[in-house]
Amino acid sequence: MSYEERLQNVSVLGAAGKMGSGILLLTAVEMADTSLKPEFKGKSFVLNAIDVSDQALSGLMKYLYVQVQKMAEKKMVQLRQFYSNRADLIENSEIVDEYVRYVISLVRTSTRIESAFDSLLIFEAIKENPELKGKILSSIDTNNPKKPWYFTNTSSIPISEIDKNSGLEGRIIGFHFYNPPAIQKLVELIKGEKTLKELEAFALQYAKNMRKIVVPANDIAGFIGNGHFMRDLLFGMKLVERLSADMPMHEAVYIVNKVTQDFLVRPMGIFQLIDYVGIDVCQYILSVMNARIAGEDLHSDLLDRYAGYGVKGGQFADGSQKNGILQYDKNKITGIFCLKRKEYAPFIDFQDRNDARLGNLPANAPQWKTAIRVKNRDELFSGYFDSLRKTESPGAKLALEYAAESARIANQLVTNGVSHSAENVNTVLLTGFFHAYGPVNKY
Amino acid sequence: MNPLRRKVYMVAGYNTVSMGTGRKEFNPKKERPGLEYYIKEAGQGTLKQIGGAGNVDECVIGNFIAARFNKQANMAAFFPYIDEGLRYKPAVRVEGACATGGLALMTGIKSVLAETADVVLVVGVEVQNTVKAIYGADFLAAAGWFQNRKNGHAYFFPGQFSDRAGAYFEKYGREKTRQALARWYRNAIENARLCPTAQEYHNATKDLEAQGLTEPNGKSFVDHLNVFDCSKVSDGASAIAIISEEGLKRVGIPLTDAIEVAGWGQVADDLTKDPQDRTALSTSKVAVEQALQRAGITRDQLATAEIHDCFTIAGVMAIEAMGFAAPGKGPDFILEGKTARDGVIPFNTTGGLIGWGHPTGATGVHQAVTILEQLTGKAGDAQIIIPADKPYGLSLNMGGDDKTLVSIVYRRP
Numbered sequence: 001m002s003y004e005e006r007l008q009n010v011s012v013l014g015a016a017g018k019m020g021s022g023i024l025l026l027t028a029v030e031m032a033d034t035s036l037k038p039e040f041k042g043k044s045f046v047l048n049a050i051d052v053s054d055q056a057l058s059g060l061m062k063y064l065y066v067q068v069q070k071m072a073e074k075k076m077v078q079l080r081q082f083y084s085n086r087a088d089l090i091e092n093s094e095i096v097d098e099y100v101r102y103v104i105s106l107v108r109t110s111t112r113i114e115s116a117f118d119s120l121l122i123f124e125a126i127k128e129n130p131e132l133k134g135k136i137l138s139s140i141d142t143n144n145p146k147k148p149w150y151f152t153n154t155s156s157i158p159i160s161e162i163d164k165n166s167g168l169e170g171r172i173i174g175f176h177f178y179n180p181p182a183i184q185k186l187v188e189l190i191k192g193e194k195t196l197k198e199l200e201a202f203a204l205q206y207a208k209n210m211r212k213i214v215v216p217a218n219d220i221a222g223f224i225g226n227g228h229f230m231r232d233l234l235f236g237m238k239l240v241e242r243l244s245a246d247m248p249m250h251e252a253v254y255i256v257n258k259v260t261q262d263f264l265v266r267p268m269g270i271f272q273l274i275d276y277v278g279i280d281v282c283q284y285i286l287s288v289m290n291a292r293i294a295g296e297d298l299h300s301d302l303l304d305r306y307a308g309y310g311v312k313g314g315q316f317a318d319g320s321q322k323n324g325i326l327q328y329d330k331n332k333i334t335g336i337f338c339l340k341r342k343e344y345a346p347f348i349d350f351q352d353r354n355d356a357r358l359g360n361l362p363a364n365a366p367q368w369k370t371a372i373r374v375k376n377r378d379e380l381f382s383g384y385f386d387s388l389r390k391t392e393s394p395g396a397k398l399a400l401e402y403a404a405e406s407a408r409i410a411n412q413l414v415t416n417g418v419s420h421s422a423e424n425v426n427t428v429l430l431t432g433f434f435h436a437y438g439p440v441n442k443y
Numbered sequence: 444m445n446p447l448r449r450k451v452y453m454v455a456g457y458n459t460v461s462m463g464t465g466r467k468e469f470n471p472k473k474e475r476p477g478l479e480y481y482i483k484e485a486g487q488g489t490l491k492q493i494g495g496a497g498n499v500d501e502c503v504i505g506n507f508i509a510a511r512f513n514k515q516a517n518m519a520a521f522f523p524y525i526d527e528g529l530r531y532k533p534a535v536r537v538e539g540a541c542a543t544g545g546l547a548l549m550t551g552i553k554s555v556l557a558e559t560a561d562v563v564l565v566v567g568v569e570v571q572n573t574v575k576a577i578y579g580a581d582f583l584a585a586a587g588w589f590q591n592r593k594n595g596h597a598y599f600f601p602g603q604f605s606d607r608a609g610a611y612f613e614k615y616g617r618e619k620t621r622q623a624l625a626r627w628y629r630n631a632i633e634n635a636r637l638c639p640t641a642q643e644y645h646n647a648t649k650d651l652e653a654q655g656l657t658e659p660n661g662k663s664f665v666d667h668l669n670v671f672d673c674s675k676v677s678d679g680a681s682a683i684a685i686i687s688e689e690g691l692k693r694v695g696i697p698l699t700d701a702i703e704v705a706g707w708g709q710v711a712d713d714l715t716k717d718p719q720d721r722t723a724l725s726t727s728k729v730a731v732e733q734a735l736q737r738a739g740i741t742r743d744q745l746a747t748a749e750i751h752d753c754f755t756i757a758g759v760m761a762i763e764a765m766g767f768a769a770p771g772k773g774p775d776f777i778l779e780g781k782t783a784r785d786g787v788i789p790f791n792t793t794g795g796l797i798g799w800g801h802p803t804g805a806t807g808v809h810q811a812v813t814i815l816e817q818l819t820g821k822a823g824d825a826q827i828i829i830p831a832d833k834p835y836g837l838s839l840n841m842g843g844d845d846k847t848l849v850s851i852v853y854r855r856p
Contacts, residue, residue, distance in 0.1 A: 073577045076597035077662060090593045091581040 001120070003205055004034050006149070008045050011116035012123040013136065015049035015109075016056035018315065019153050020125035022181030024049050024060065024107070025067050026210050027123065032103045033209075036082045047106045048115040057109040059317055067182060068103045072096045117144045123175075125153040128284045133157065134165030141168060149199050151175040156222045156288040159192030170194030173203050176223060178432040179277075186432035187212040188223050215427050220418045221292035224428045226285050227418050228439070229273070230298060231409040233282060235402070236260065236270040237300040247354075250336040250345050253325060254354050255398070257333075262361060263388070263399035264406075265368050265381075267434045272333065275313035275324030279306055311337050359393025371436040381436070385443035406439040451555045451704040452686045453548075453853070454696045456812030457488025461642040461679040461800025463572055471572065475678065478506075478513050478570045479524055485680035485805075486525030486566050493562065493684050493694040496528025500560035504536045505547030505567040506804040511582040512573050522564070529564075539711075540586030541753060542842030543567060544681070544807020545849025549709050551685035561690035567808035568680035576676055583803070586843040588714050596665060601673055603844045604754040605665035610721035611756060612667060615771035623774030624755035625655030628671050628797060630783050631752065635794030637825040642677055642800035655755075672755040674795075679802035681809040698856045702818050705740070705835065705854040708733025711847045718845060722771075724757070727841060728764040730848035734837065738852035742766055745788055745852075746833040747817050749810035751841040752795045758782075761839055762790075789827045792817060807840035807849060814838060818855040829855065 010027055014020035028047050035045040051057050072079060076092050079099055083089045089098055108115065113136065116122055122140060124133060137150060150172040152162055159174045166172070174190030187207050191200060207214045217223040222230055236256050243252035257269030274282055283303060290298040306325055313324025321328040327335035327344040335344035364387050366380055374380055385403075388396045410425040419425050426438025437443070459481050462469055469475075482504070490496055502522040509515040519534035539546040544567035551563035571579055577597065584592050584599035596602020612620055629651035635641035648654055657669040664670065686694065691701060708730035719725065735742060742765060750765075752758035759773035767788065768776040776782065782790040793799045793813050796806060814836035816822040818829060834855040841848055 073575060074663075076577050077664075080597050084594075087593065091584075092577050092597055093581055096577075 003202060004037075004040060006120050006202060007031050007034050008043065009048075009119045010046070010121045010123070011048040011050055011119040012125065013050050013113075013116065014124070014126040016051035016053065016060040017125055018179060019177060019181060020051065020123075021060050021063055022179070023123050023125055023153065023177060025064055025182050028064065028103050028107055029068065029071055030206065030209055031106055032099070033082075035106070036102075045106050046108060046118075048119065049107050049109045050111070050113065050115055051109075052111060054111060057111070061104070061107070061109065064104060064107065065100060068100045069096060072099045113140060114143070116140045116148075118146065119144065120146055120148050121151070122148050123151045123153065128154060128156060128281060128288065130157050130161065130165065130288065133162055137162065137166035137168065137172075141166060147171065149173075149196075149202065151203065153177055155226050156285045158219050158221055158292065159190050159195065160219055161292075163192045163194060170196045171199065173199050174217075174219070174223070175203055175207075176217075176225065178225070184432060185211070185213045186225075186428060187214050188217045188225055188428065188432075189214050190217050190219050190223055192219055213427065213431050215424050216420065217424070218418050218420075220416065222285065222289040222418070224413060224419045224425055225432050226289070227413050228406070228409050228425065228429065229277075229433070230282070230286055230289060231412075232406060233270060233274055233303075234298065234300055235405045235409075237302045239398070239402070241302060248338070248340070248345075248350075250338040251350050251354055253336050254347075254350065255358060257326070258354075258358065259395055259398045259402060261368075262365070263358075263395050264402060265366055265371055265384070265436050267368050271325045273433075274303075275321060275326055275328075276315070278314035279303065279312055279324055281314070283307055305339060306337065309337070309339065309342055358395030358398075359391070360395075362387035362391050362396070366436070368436055372434070377437055381441070381443045403439070407441070410439040447704075448556060449558070450688050451552050452688075452691060452701040452856070453683050453704065453811055453815055454686055454691070454694070454701045455489045455492035455684045456681070456815045457485050457492070457683070458640045458681045458809055458812055459484045459488075459679050460640045461677045461802060463642050463675050463677045463800065465642045465646060465675060467645050469572075475572065478509055478515055478568060479521060481570060481678060481680035481802075482521045482566055482568050483525050485568065485682035486522070486564065489564060489566075489682040489684055490526055493686075493696065496526040498690075498694050499529060499532060499562050499564045499684075501551075501554050501563045502529060502532055502534035503547045503550045503554075503563060503565045504534065505538070505543040505565070505808060506536060507538060507540055507543045507569055508582050508585060508803070509568075509570070511585075512569070512571050512579070518568075525566075538804075539847040539849075540842035541751065541801070541803045542807060542840045542847040542849050543804040544809065544811075545709075545838070545840030545842075545851070546807070546847070547804075548683070548685065548807055548811055548851065549707065549849055552704055552707070555685055555687050555690070561687040562694060563685040564682065565685055565808060566680060566682045567802075567805035569802035569804040570678040571676045571802065572678050579676055586846075590715070598665060600844070601665045601668060601754070604756055605659070605667040607718075607721045607760070607844075608667035608672075608754075608756040611759070614722050615774070619778070620756075620759065620774045621656060622652075623759060623777040624672055625652045626777050627752065627755045627758045627782070628652070628655035630777075631791060631794050631798035633798075634784060634792055634825065635798030638793035638799060638823070641794045641798055642675055643794055643798045668754060668756065674753050674797050674801035677800035677802040679800055679805050679809075681805045681812050683808055683811050683815065700819055700821075701856060702815050702836070702853040703856050705852040706734050706736070706738030707852065708737070708848065708850040712845065714843065714846050722760070724760045724764040724841070724845045726845045726848050727751075727761060727839060727850075728766075730850040731765045731837070731839060734850040734852045738835070738854070740835055740852065742837075744833050745835045745837050746829045747789050747792055747814065747827060748837045748839070749791055749795065749813050750839040751806070752791060752797050753801060753841070755797065757841070758790070758795070765837075765839070784827055792822065792827050793825050807838070810838035810840060811851065811853070814853050818853060
């Protein structure tokens with residue numbers, strides 16, 4: 001079966017979710033672009049968007065419409081070629097409208113799993129729950145006579161395990177997009193023990209067509225991305241517990257978040273990232289990893305305590321941030337959850353005091369926004385880390401401690417065989433987490 | 444050519460800011476002022492200098508295509524919105540794509556020559572940031588023949604001039620030409636930095652020539668030009684008064700604050716025909732020759748020129764059309780520094796279309812305002828030296844791909 005034939009009937013499970021909607025968008029566009037080639041004229045292409053909620057699916061269609069339009073506007077040169085034989089489509093606006101209409105026409109929304117029974121390729125982007133994934137994939141596979149291939153977007157569960165639990169005999173591969181899939185360039189590609197070679201070749205072609213950067217990871221729970229993030233998170237939690245011996249815990253959270261954002265020149269602090277991903281998702285990933293990785297305690301009581309008070313994080317439908325460990329007003333941080341008082345403590349009550357406690361950033365501290373635009377950043381960050389070492393401030397010391405831990409985690413991912421190289425870990429952090437520099441460096 | 448039957452002057456120029464990407468205050472996500480705002484600001488800017496609306500006999504507004512960018516027509520009736528004193532005065536809107544402003548000037552000049560007016564208020568305006576550039580390209584494509592649109596580029600006019608650049612590279616060599624385009628870009632931005640209303644006034648790029656040498660990418664844009672080779676999308680208006688000797692007395696402006704229209708060339712070529720030679724602007728050449736001839740001067744008497752660099756390659760070809768360099772030698776003329784502000788003949792001293800901006804319907808009027816400011820010593824930081832033996836300036840305003848042309852020669856009285 002050719003690449004194009006495989007794309008003729010595709011289903012996305014969890015299509016209205018945060019990851020699923022992006023995967024659906026990219027697949028819809030890839031399907032449309034494939035089907036618009038002259039040799040596929042007259043062939044039918046179907047993309048099933050399957051999710052549990054009609055309401056969410058309706059929101060998905062609105063999202064699709066806006067996003068496809070934006071993508072069409074960006075590839076006008078190519079689209080004018082696609083439609084060069086359509087005498088009725090002359091202006092760019094007419095071509096964009098036609099293209100959007102066409103892409104949307106490929107998508108069938110459904111709340112029934114049966115819709116996937118005719119599919120040749122099935123994308124799984126449902127909850128990070130091993131049992132649920134196993135149950136749904138096996139029920140599709142027993143009812144689908146076409147022996148479909150499966151892409152799972154799991155970020156933590158070993159592929160071989162899903163394969164075994166669902167009886168897929170190697171017809172599955174880990175294709176882990178980063179959030180949001182339509183924007184993030186990174187895909188972690190994870191082969192299980194039995195993953196078919198042809199499936200891997202297909203996955204690489206699919207990623208290439210979508211201009212994704214593919215980083216291979218070995219089939220160990222958490223892979224590279226969460227392998228680093230979860231341990232980074234646990235270190236942040238431990239640091240908060242340590243610092244809170246001398247200060248209220250929410251102020252320790254403030255300090256660690258600020259150190260990880262401003263002092264380490266990251267796009268967001270560790271607690272903001274936890275909120276972005278969602279407290280419950282982090283808990284799930286940790287529990288999956290903890291049960292499968294021996295000799296390490298991948299668990300945080302502190303994270304569970306927050307969850308116990310109903311602190312959730314995650315995003316609203318419009319993409320804005322919900323309150324989590326931090327409090328937000330239109331994506332701006334305004335407070336921090338206080339476990340003692342069980343409410344958010346506003347920034348103004350403690351910000352200045354703690355900024356003074358941390359000390360100033362070195363004068364040559366780059367801003368993340370500016371730094372990521374610099375092409376060769378070695379000089380920039382060598383100079384900055386030199387200054388951090390020379391600065392006696394508590395903020396600088398904490399930053400260096402955190403950076404060392406991040407490097408240790410990255411190196412551990414290599415020695416434990418999760419990543420083939422430190423370079424791959426760096427690529428994941430640079431492209432999947434938008435860090436301005438890799439954790440393994442000579443700074 | 445018939446000599447002018449009476450003297451015609453221009454006075455009281457005014458430019459709004461050329462608004463668009465590059466200006467610090469520009470935010471595409473926020474609501475912005477519309478057509479009427481720019482028309483009013485520019486119109487009032489000129490009226491204030493000529494003693495108010497009561498002194499105006501006729502009004503001309505130049506606008507290319509508000510019918511699509513702003514869903515607005517009947518533009519002549521905006522004059523009373525500028526000032527109630529303009530109610531019931533004769534007003535007309537003219538259009539000739541990007542040469543609209545030049546045509547507006549010509550219409551005013553002819554009213555004065557026809558003795559139906561002693562004072563004509565001329566405004567040029569375009570507000571184009573109402574849609575994304577990809578849709579604006581559809582609207583601007585109307586400057587070409589619509590039957591060519593289907594096979595044209597997504598970015599229609601950049602596509603046309605990219606084809607011209609490609610032909611030029613092939614005939615005369617690519618490397619030097621690209622260097623000259625980058626130099627043209629640098630000169631444009633450096634001049635714009637001296638003019639507070641310029642769209643590139645805030646441009647702080649250090650190595651402009653390196654930026655100008657960015658390799659074109661035909662997959663996302665056009666084959667032979669990069670985005671720095673192109674004028675930007677602009678909102679803006681310019682206004683000026685065209686006036687007889689009697690008019691000057693009426694508004695009380697001394698001759699030293701005026702420039703005289705010495706000559707012009709106003710020509711059009713067949714919109715439905717492709718250029719015979721993509722490496723040359725043959726219609727522009729005729730327009731400039733006519734303007735110089737009517738003024739009775741040679742190009743060596745020009746102290747400055749404002750030419751239509753909608754694309755850097757158009758700058759190169761305009762130099763050749765004007766006779767400053769032989770075909771294929773325009774790049775040398777630029778690279779030898781002759782068009783720079785301290786060169787033999789400074790071109791586009793406030794940035795031109797690439798540096799100052801290109802609110803299409805306003806551009807021709809903006810060119811006249813710039814020359815007025817230069818020849819009367821009111822160009823501020825952008826002022827160049829006007830040698831006593833070179834009291835002339837020339838503007839060249841082009842509509843479409845070398846189709847509708849207006850070239851005017853101005854003299855310091």
